[in-house]
Every structure is written in C-alpha cells, then in structure tokens.
Amino acid sequence: xxxxxxxxxxxxxAAAAAIFFSLNSSSEDIEKARLSLTGSSTIAxxxxxxxxxxxxxxxxxxxxxxxxxxxxxxxxxxxxxxxIGMVSRRLKAEESDLTAHLLARDGVGIIVHSSNPxxxxxxxxxxxxxxxxxxxxxxxxxxxxxxxxxxxAEGRSTLEVFLDHFKLDNPSITPDVIVGDxxxxxxxxxxxxxxxxxxxxxxxxxxxxxxxxxKLIKLDGIEASTATVADGSxxxxxxxxxxxxxxxxxxxxxxxxxxxxxxxxxxxxxxxxVPPRR
Amino acid sequence: MSRRAADRLFRFSLRSATLAxxxxxxxxxxxxGYEALPALQAAGAGAFLTDPSWHPASGTFGLxxxxxxxxxxxxxxxxxxxxxxxxxxxxxxxxxxPVLRGLFQRAVELLAGIPSVVYGLWGLVVLVPLIAKxxxxxxxxxxxxxxxxxxxxLPTMALFSSAALGAIPAEQYRAxxxxxxxxxxxxxxxxxxxxxxxxxxxxxLSFARALGETMAVLMVAGNVPQLPSSLLDPVRTLTANIALxxxxxxxxHRHALFFSGFLVMAxxxxxxxxxxxxxKKEARP
Amino acid sequence: MTGVETQNRLAAxxxxxxxxxxxxxxxxxxxDIFWRGFSGFELGFLTEDPADAxxxxxxxxxxxxTALILLVCLAVTLPIGLLTGIFLADYTAGxxxxxxxxxxxxxxxxxVPSIVFGLFGNAVFAHLLGLRISILTGxxxxxxxxxxxxxxxxxxxxxxxxxSFSQAAEALGLSRLTFYGKIALPAALPGLMAGLVLxxxxxxxxxxxxxxxxxxxxxxxxxxxDSGRTLSIHIxxxxxxxxxxxxNAYRTALVLIVLLFAINGALMALTRLSPSYREYR
Numbered sequence: 139x140x141x142x143x144x145x146x147x148x149x150x151x152a153a154a155a156a157i158f159f160s161l162n163s164s165s166e167d168i169e170k171a172r173l174s175l176t177g178s179s180t181i182a183x184x185x186x187x188x189x190x191x192x193x194x195x196x197x198x199x200x201x202x203x204x205x206x207x208x209x210x211x212x213x214x215x216x217x218x219x220x221x222i223g224m225v226s227r228r229l230k231a232e233e234s235d236l237t238a239h240l241l242a243r244d245g246v247g248i249i250v251h252s253s254n255p256x257x258x259x260x261x262x263x264x265x266x267x268x269x270x271x272x273x274x275x276x277x278x279x280x281x282x283x284x285x286x287x288x289x290x291a292e293g294r295s296t297l298e299v300f301l302d303h304f305k306l307d308n309p310s311i312t313p314d315v316i317v318g319d320x321x322x323x324x325x326x327x328x329x330x331x332x333x334x335x336x337x338x339x340x341x342x343x344x345x346x347x348x349x350x351x352x353k354l355i356k357l358d359g360i361e362a363s364t365a366t367v368a369d370g371s372x373x374x375x376x377x378x379x380x381x382x383x384x385x386x387x388x389x390x391x392x393x394x395x396x397x398x399x400x401x402x403x404x405x406x407x408x409x410x411x412v413p414p415r416r
Numbered sequence: 417m418s419r420r421a422a423d424r425l426f427r428f429s430l431r432s433a434t435l436a437x438x439x440x441x442x443x444x445x446x447x448x449g450y451e452a453l454p455a456l457q458a459a460g461a462g463a464f465l466t467d468p469s470w471h472p473a474s475g476t477f478g479l480x481x482x483x484x485x486x487x488x489x490x491x492x493x494x495x496x497x498x499x500x501x502x503x504x505x506x507x508x509x510x511x512x513x514p515v516l517r518g519l520f521q522r523a524v525e526l527l528a529g530i531p532s533v534v535y536g537l538w539g540l541v542v543l544v545p546l547i548a549k550x551x552x553x554x555x556x557x558x559x560x561x562x563x564x565x566x567x568x569x570l571p572t573m574a575l576f577s578s579a580a581l582g583a584i585p586a587e588q589y590r591a592x593x594x595x596x597x598x599x600x601x602x603x604x605x606x607x608x609x610x611x612x613x614x615x616x617x618x619x620x621l622s623f624a625r626a627l628g629e630t631m632a633v634l635m636v637a638g639n640v641p642q643l644p645s646s647l648l649d650p651v652r653t654l655t656a657n658i659a660l661x662x663x664x665x666x667x668x669h670r671h672a673l674f675f676s677g678f679l680v681m682a683x684x685x686x687x688x689x690x691x692x693x694x695x696k697k698e699a700r701p
Numbered sequence: 702m703t704g705v706e707t708q709n710r711l712a713a714x715x716x717x718x719x720x721x722x723x724x725x726x727x728x729x730x731x732x733d734i735f736w737r738g739f740s741g742f743e744l745g746f747l748t749e750d751p752a753d754a755x756x757x758x759x760x761x762x763x764x765x766x767t768a769l770i771l772l773v774c775l776a777v778t779l780p781i782g783l784l785t786g787i788f789l790a791d792y793t794a795g796x797x798x799x800x801x802x803x804x805x806x807x808x809x810x811x812x813v814p815s816i817v818f819g820l821f822g823n824a825v826f827a828h829l830l831g832l833r834i835s836i837l838t839g840x841x842x843x844x845x846x847x848x849x850x851x852x853x854x855x856x857x858x859x860x861x862x863x864x865s866f867s868q869a870a871e872a873l874g875l876s877r878l879t880f881y882g883k884i885a886l887p888a889a890l891p892g893l894m895a896g897l898v899l900x901x902x903x904x905x906x907x908x909x910x911x912x913x914x915x916x917x918x919x920x921x922x923x924x925x926x927d928s929g930r931t932l933s934i935h936i937x938x939x940x941x942x943x944x945x946x947x948x949n950a951y952r953t954a955l956v957l958i959v960l961l962f963a964i965n966g967a968l969m970a971l972t973r974l975s976p977s978y979r980e981y982r
Contacts, residue, residue: 179666291661292669293661293664298473307474309471309474314554314640315638315650321943332553350944352944431788433780434784434799438807440848447825448817450824503718504719504720507719511720520724527727531933531961536937537936538730541940541947542733598706601705635937658819659912662819662823685809689809
C-alpha cells in the first residue's frame with residue numbers, strides 16, 4: 139500500500155460524504171408539483187406503490203405518503219394539510235362532509251389445516267375458540283385434538299379487522315403462537331394439524347394454489363374468497379378508502395382515477411388486498 | 417502541497433476519523449434513547465413495569481412478560497451451555513488426544529461463525545417439530561429457544577474458558593502433577609480456580625450474547641408475550657418483540673419498541689462491562 | 702477403587718461427553734445444512750433470480766444485494782477504521798488520554814446487540830437522513846457495527862510491528878504519511894486483511910440489524926437507494942414466511958455457510974502470515 143492508496147481511500151470517504159449531501163439536497167433542488175397523502179398505515183404501503191407507478195407516468199409530479207392513522211387522514215384532509223386522506227374503513231354517517239373513493243377491500247379469512255374435516259365455522263364459534271372456552275376440535279365435530287391458536291402481532295391490519303369483527307379485546311386472548319406476516323400465519327397453521335388462524339384472504343388463496351396444507355373455511359355460511367370480498371358479501375372485511383374534502387384539485391382527481399383503475403390491480407393484490415369489482 | 421502540509425492533513429484525518437469512530441457509541445445511544453424518550457413521557461416509566469400486559473394498541477405497555485421471557489430463555493441457555501462449554505475447554509486442553517484436538521478447535525470456531533438465522537432455520541425445521549411430536553404442540557417454546565441459544569453461546573463459553581485455561585503457566589499443572597495429584601484433582605484444585613476470572617468473563621459474555629440474540633429466538637420461541645408457567649410455553653423476548661412489531665409500529669408503539677431496545681442495550685452493556693472488569697482483575701497479579 | 706479414583710473417572714467421563722457432545726452438535730447441524738442444502742442443488746441456483754416468493758428460481762439478485770451492502774459497509778469501514786487504527790497504534794499521534802477513552806468506547810460498541818444497530822439505522826439513516834429502507838442504509842448500519850472489530854485488529858497488527866521501524870523512519874526524517882504508506886501499512890497488511898475479513902464475516906452473517914434497514918425486496922437492485930435483501934434475510938423469509946420455502950432456505954444457508962467457512966479459512970491463512978496478530982472476537 140502506498141501514499142497514493144491512502145489518498146484514494148480519503149477520496150473515497152469524501153465521495154461517500156458528497157453522495158450523502160447530494161442525496162439530502164437533491165429533493166429540494168427541483169421544484170416539483172406535489173401531492174400529499176396521509177392516514178392509515180394499512181393503506182400507506184399500497185398508496186406508496188401506486189404513487190410510484192403514477193410518478194413514473196407523470197414526470198414532474200412528486201407524491202408524498204405519510205402514515206398516522208385513519209383519523210389523521212380525515213383530519214388532514216379536512217384542514218387541507220393533505221390533498222388526500224387514507225381511511226381504512228367505511229365512512230360513518232357523521233363523516234359525510236368527506237368524499238370516499240373506494241381503493242380496495244381487505245378481507246380476512248379463517249384458516250385451518252387441510253387435514254381438518256371442519257369446512258365451516260360461525261362467528262360465535264370463533265369467538266369461543268379465541269376466548270379459550272372451546273379448547274378441543276371435538277366440540278366442533280372435528281378430531282380429538284387441542285386447538286392451537288395462531289394469533290397476530292400488534293400493529294398488523296389483519297389483527298385489527300379480526301378483533302373489530304368479533305368484538306374481541308386483544309388482552310383477553312392467550313394464543314399458542316404469535317406470528318408477524320400473513321405468510322407466517324399460513325406456514326404455522328400448515329405445520330400444525332390442530333391449528334387455527336386468520337389471514338388475509340388474497341394471501342391464503344395464493345398459498346393454497348402453491349400447495350400449502352391449509353384451507354379457508356366458510357364464515358357464517360359465506361365462502362371466504364376474493365370474489366366474496368370483492369362483491370362485499372364476505373363479513374370479515376373492510377373498505378380501504380381514499381378521502382377528499384370539498385372540491386378536488388385536478389392532479390388529485392386524476393391520481394384518484396388512476397388508483398381506482400384496473401391498472402393498479404396487480405399492486406392491490408401484491409399487498410394482499412382485493413380489488414373492488416370495477 | 418508541501419510535505420509539512422501533507423503531514424498536517426494526515427494527522428488531521430487521523431484525529432477526525434478517530435473522533436468519528438469514538439462518537440459512534442454516543443450516536444447510537446443518543447438516537448435510540450431519543451426515540452425511546454417519547455414513550456417514557458407518554459406512558460410513564462412506571463407503565464413499562466406495572467402495566468399487566470403488552471398490548472400497545474390498547475394502551476398497555478407492560479414489558480415484564482418480555483423481560484422475564486428474555487431472562488428465562490437466556491438463563492436456560494446459560495445453564496446448559498456453561499458446564500458444556502467449560503467441559504469443552506477442559507477436553508480441548510487436557511483430555512483430547514492430539515489428533516482430535518485440532519479438529520475440535522476448528523469445530524468450535526466454525527460453530528461460532530454460523531449465522532444466527534441458520535441456527536434458527538435448523539431449530540425451526542428440526543427441533544420444533546421434534547418437540548411438537550414428542551412433548552407438546554406447536555413446539556415453539558422456551559425449551560426450543562433455550563436449546564438453540566445454548567448451542568449458539570456454547571462456542572463463546574468454550575473459547576473464553578479455553579483461553580483462560582491456556583493462559584495459566586504450564587509449570588503450575590506440572591508442579592501439581594509432580595506433587596502426585598491426579599489429573600482431575602490438579603484441574604479442580606489448581607487450574608480451575610486460577611482460571612476462575614477468565615471463565616467468569618466467558619459466562620458474562622455468553623449471557624450478554626444470549627440476551628442480545630434476536631433472529632434465532634424469534635424463529636423458535638412462539639412469541640406470545642406472557643408470563644410462562646412451563647418450559648413448553650411460548651414466550652417473547654425483548655429483542656424478538658422489536659423484530660416482530662417494528663415494521664408496523666407507529667407513534668407510541670414505535671417509541672416503546674425503541675425503549676425496549678434501549679433496555680436490552682443497557683443490560684448487555686452492563687454485562688460486557690462486568691466481563692471486562694473480571695478480565696482486568698485477573699491480569700493484575 | 703478409592704473415592705479419588707472414582708471422582709477422576711467420573712470427571713473424565715463428563716469431560717469426554719461434553720467434548721463429544723459438541724462435536725456431535727457440530728456434525729448434526731452442519732451436516733443437516735450440507736445434506737439438505739446439497740440435495741437438488743444446481744449451479745443455476747446462483748445465476749437465476751428468485752421466483753414464486755423464493756420457492757423457485759435462485760438467488761442471483763440476493764447475492765447482488767448482499768455484495769452491494771458489503772461494499773457500502775467496506776467503503777465506510779475501511780478508511781475510518783484504518784485511520785483510527787493508525788491513530789490508536791501510533792505513539793506520535795498524540796493520543797494521550799484520548800486513546801484509552803476511544804478504545805473503551807469501541808469495546809463497548811462491540812457489545813451492543815445487533816438489533817439495536819437496526820433500530821439506530823432505521824431511525825437515523827432511513828428516517829432522519831431520508832435514505833429510506835435501502836442498500837445504503839443497510840450498509841451504513843453494518844459499517845458502524847463492524848467498525849470496532851476492524852479497528853481493533855488494525856491497531857493490533859500495527860502495534861505488532863517492531864518499534865525500530867518507526868524509530869528508523871524518524872531518524873531518516875520520513876514524514877508519518879510516508880512511513881505509513883511505504884513501510885508500516887505494507888508490513889502490517891496480512892493483519893489488516895485479517896481484520897477486514899473478520900469484519901466481512903460478521904457483516905455477512907448479520908440479520909437483525911438489516912430487517913428494517915435494508916429490507917426484503919428480492920428484485921435486482923438498480924441503485925444504492927433500492928431496498929435489497931441479503932442472504933441471511935432471504936433465509937429468514939423463506940423459513941418463516943414461505944410455505945414450502947424450507948428447501949431453498951437450506952440451499953441459501955449452504956451458500957452462506959460455504960462463504961463464511963471460506964472467510965474463516967482465509968482468516969486462518971492470513972493469521973499465519975502475521976504470527977503476532979491476535980484474534981479478536
């Protein structure tokens with residue numbers, strides 16, 4: 139190694155520093171038209187993907203997506219802090235000052251091991267299982283095996299939908315396994331013949347196609363499938379909405395039109411949501 | 417550039433690089449602490465201790481289940497790995513035939529280099545199904561995590577014990593033998609006490625490593641934040657909690673995760689400091 | 702048989718069992734990885750991109766992302782680590798009371814659990830500096846993690862040079878820069894390389910510090926600001942999240958372990974070249 143090598147290393151460090159600063163300033167260099175979205179952290183990753191694709195088609199536009207929960211999304215839209223709010227449920231009657239634009243649906247289905255003879259379950263049975271009042275599959279006409287409860291970690295949207303639908307209080311649930319992603323939930327149930335879990339229906343369908351040893355079972359008599367989620371008949375589901383307040387600026391309107399078009403179906407499915415029937 | 421100027425620049429870059437390296441610890445501590453602070457303000461320091469459970473979405477931030485989970489898993493690992501690691505060191509230094517000795521050293525070194533995620537993979541694919549089949553389903557449990565961790569910290573324990581034993585002058589062992597002491601008696605009464613502090617260092621560092629380990633535990637512990645009542649119960653450790661929930665955490669939840677990271681850091685650094693102390697004391701006489 | 706003799710035999714038995722148990726565990730785990738990893742392993746695994754969530758295809762993009770992350774890590778660790786190592790080892794640098802403080806700080810940094818580096822990288826590089834979840838963020842986070850290990854071995858290998866080198870250089874009136882460029886660094890090269898390789902091994906094995914800094918994306922990275930997953934994260938994702946992913950998880954683990962063993966071999970060779978280099982873990 140020579141002095142020249144040392145100089146080279148110093149230059150390398152300088153270059154790294156330069157990259158750093160240029161990265162920080164480059165965003166401020168060019169004045170771009172901006173569109174801002176805030177709200178539900180469930181919708182944010184999808185909105186970010188849609189925004190990226192939209193930006194690629196519309197040069198000179200920059201879309202910022204920030205999370206902070208559905209309530210923030212509505213508040214920001216009302217106060218004009220954001221052009222569009224993201225709200226992960228249907229708007230209530232008293233929120234009719236806002237306009238909802240349906241982006242996608244989020245459906246959560248109950249899954250069991252594929253060897254489990256159970257094909258359908260009622261809401262009351264699910265509640266009783268998760269409250270540990272029903273502990274054995276026999277009580278539901280299944281095999282003599284202790285039920286293994288697979289549950290989601292805090293912060294996951296499927297957990298919210300599940301708790302909300304069954305009016306369950308999370309601290310009252312004592313599961314056997316807690317998982318993070320939908321895929322981990324599927325994998326855990328597939329590995330445990332006596333397991334039960336709940337996952338995003340889109341993800342479960344893909345996994346079943348790929349041969350995962352699970353099945354989606356009927357909830358309150360309704361088939362759990364992307365079709366029933368799309369047409370709104372599956373009960374454990376929610377709307378993912380973009381909301382606006384008052385008159386919609388032109389660039390926001392065209393972004394919403396894009397987000398509601400079939401061009402983003404693959405992105406919606408990629409986030410394991412269900413595109414609404416168009 | 418004159419030679420003197422070049423030299424001055426060289427010295428300057430030496431100093432600034434060193435300053436940057438020295439400040440890294442300060443930065444890490446500061447920013448993790450800074451992100452944890454809002455949690456203390458919002459929930460109050462007591463909440464982490466007294467809240468009955470960890471349900472950030474419902475506003476309860478009790479870390480005790482995870483503190484106990486971390487302790488349970490790490491202590492189990494230590495109880496298993498400490499005697500084995502010490503035994504391994506004695507084996508390597510005094511019992512193994514020369515042929516096996518080199519092989520053994522290599523094996524321990526390679527075990528130390530296997531990534532934690534690979535141990536986790538092995539635990540998940542081999543160990544967990546075994547526990548599920550023979551003991552209790554679903555198998556993800558304190559036992560699984562403790563076993564995987566034990567294998568992971570075993571090399572640390574063995575390497576430090578071996579170094580401590582190796583540092584003792586060979587004359588001591590020879591003198592003891594010359595006095596007619598048998599091998600084990602010589603080890604027990606002369607060498608092990610002499611290597612005591614070095615072995616303690618290994619213990620502290622193994623414990624620190626077990627507490628700080630994340631991925632392997634995340635994969636096999638079951639991750640239910642509860643007070644466990646048996647070895648076959650699932651638990652969640654402080655570190656697994658961060659890995660599991662960080663991606664989707666916002667607001668107070670996110671800050672609370674930084675707080676648990678801060679806590680893990682504080683405890684492991686305390687252990688590392690203790691280890692350093694016992695190492696230094698040994699060096700003195 | 703006397704009591705002492707029984708004790709001796711029991712002790713020997715226990716110690717032999719401990720030794721054999723560890724050899725057994727090693728054979729079991731490494732054997733398991735090699736056995737399952739090799740079954741159905743084809744070279745195409747290295748040159749194809751992952752498909753079907755990683756169940757099919759190979760790990761080309763994962764290897765690329767791993768290499769980029771390691772490069773970023775090296776680009777930062779190397780200059781800072783080398784300069785700091787020189788500062789700590791050089792008695793003319795004027796370290797004084799500062800040097801022990803730096804050493805203490807670095808030793809402590811080496812003890813910080815990796816998940817904490819992940820938190821730090823997420824808060825500072827990804828959010829504060831706006832680098833998002835990216836290869837750059839992951840590499841920088843790893844750099845901070847690896848720094849103390851590289852500095853320590855750089856310092857030790859420089860320290861192990863005879864003092865007469867430095868004295869002779871001074872007597873000849875060589876500048877420190879020339880001394881290091883022409884004499885000290887070349888002489889300490891094997892030790893420096895060993896430190897580098899040790900750091901690389903640590904970075905390669907790391908997962909916890911990367912899950913929320915470099916991310917999960919499997920696409921071939923196009924820039925340092927893209928998210929990219931490393932080999933270890935690929936294993937984690939396949940094992941935890943992909944039903945039917947265990948096979949490719951094992952194959953990836955095999956690749957990772959072979960790389961690490963190669964690094965370990967290189968480390969031993971380098972250590973032999975520089976006999977005074979003390980291993981620092």
